[in-house]
Amino acid sequence: MVARRVSEIEISGIRRMFEGAPPGAINLGLGEPDFEPPAVVVRALVSAVHDKMNHYGPSAGLTALREKIADRYRDIDPEVSRENVIVTAGGSEGLMACALALYDPGDEVLVPDPGFVLYAPHARLAGATPVPYSLAEEQRFLPDLDELERRVTPRTRAIVVNSPSNPTGAVFPKSTVEGLVAFADRHNLTIVSDEVYDEMVYEGHHISFAGKGDRAIVVNSFSKMFAMTGWRLGFLVAPRSMAVEINKVHYHVVACPSTPAQFAVLAGLAHLEEATAAMRTEFHARRELVIRALNRMPGLRCVPPAGAFYAFPRFSWPVTAYAVAGDLLKRGLIATPGDAFGRLGARHLRLSFAASRPNLKRGLAILGKYATDMPGQRKRS
C-alpha cells in the first residue's frame, strides 16, 4: 500500500504522451531546446570531472555559484546576497522544496489554470489543496485580480505564478506584477514565482518578482537557459528566513546539487548573454513559422506566445484534447493535450517549438493533414 497522497497523483499528460509514443515519432510534446549546452559549459564540466570535483558539496550549493546567481538579481534587488540563494536539482526540485517548506495540511494554494503540471500535485503532496485561478485566452492569459479576490480564503497560504508561462506563453506586464504583489500583501500570501523561461521573451520584457516585498520566492533553472535539461540544475532566490527553512527540505531530498554541473554553469554564467541570444533568436524565428502555419489550419487558432517556447492553439473540433493528441500520436506526432494543464486547457494542444526545424515542419505537416481530414473542414489558403 502506498500513501493516499501519492496514489491520488496522476502521471502528467506530458509524460504519458511521451512514454506511449511509437518509435520515430516527432516530439513536439516535451519542452526541450534542441540546442546543446554552450561549449564553455561543456568544457568546464569535463574539467571539473577530471580535476576530481566529483564529491558532495555544500547543501545550498557552491558559494561562488550562489554569489554569481545573486549578482544576476542585484540590479532589481540591491539587498540580495548568496544567503538568499539555493542551488537545486532543477526547477522541479525547487518547486517541490518550496511546497514542502511552505504549505501545511489544510492550506489552500492558488495555482494557474492552465498552468504547468507540477504546481497542483506539489500542493497535494504537501497535504494542501490547490485552488485553480483562470488564465483566460480572452484576457491574454493574464490573471484576473477580481477573480483572485473571489478565490482567496483565510486558508490561502500562497499563490503560484509563472511568467513567461508554460503552456500559454503569456508574459506579465508591469501592471500585472504590481497587482499580484499588492494582492499577496493584502492577504499575507507567499508568491512562488516560476521564472524558468525568463531568458526566452520575444515581445515585451520579463519582470521578475525578485525583491518584490519580502514575500516572493523566485524559482529558476539552468535547464532551458543552457539547454541542459538532463543535467538537473536550477536555483531559487528567497527571503533569507525562508531560504533557511527551504534548505532543510532541499537537504533531505538531494543532500546537495551535482558538484561538477555547478562548476560548469559557474563558467557559463560569465557568458550568459551570448549563450542565450542564439537560442532566443532561433526560437523567435520558429515561433513565426509555427504560428503562421497553425493559423492557416482549419479548426485551429493560435495567439502568438510573448515568451517561453510553446504554441498553445485552440481547436474547434468536437472532440477532447486527449482524443486529438491520441490520434496525432498514431500518426507519429507527440503533442500535449491542453487539459493536462487544467480545465481551461481543454480545447487546446501544446506544441513545443524548441524542437528542430525539420521536426517542426514534419510535425506541422502531420497536424495540418489531421486538421484537413477532420469532417467538415476545408483548407485555408
Ligand SMILES: Cc1ncc(COP(=O)(O)O)c(C=O)c1O
Ligand atoms: C514552467 C516550468 N517550470 C519548471 C520546469 C522544471 O524544469 P527543470 O526541473 O528541468 O528545471 C519546467 C519544465 O518544463 C517548466 O516548464
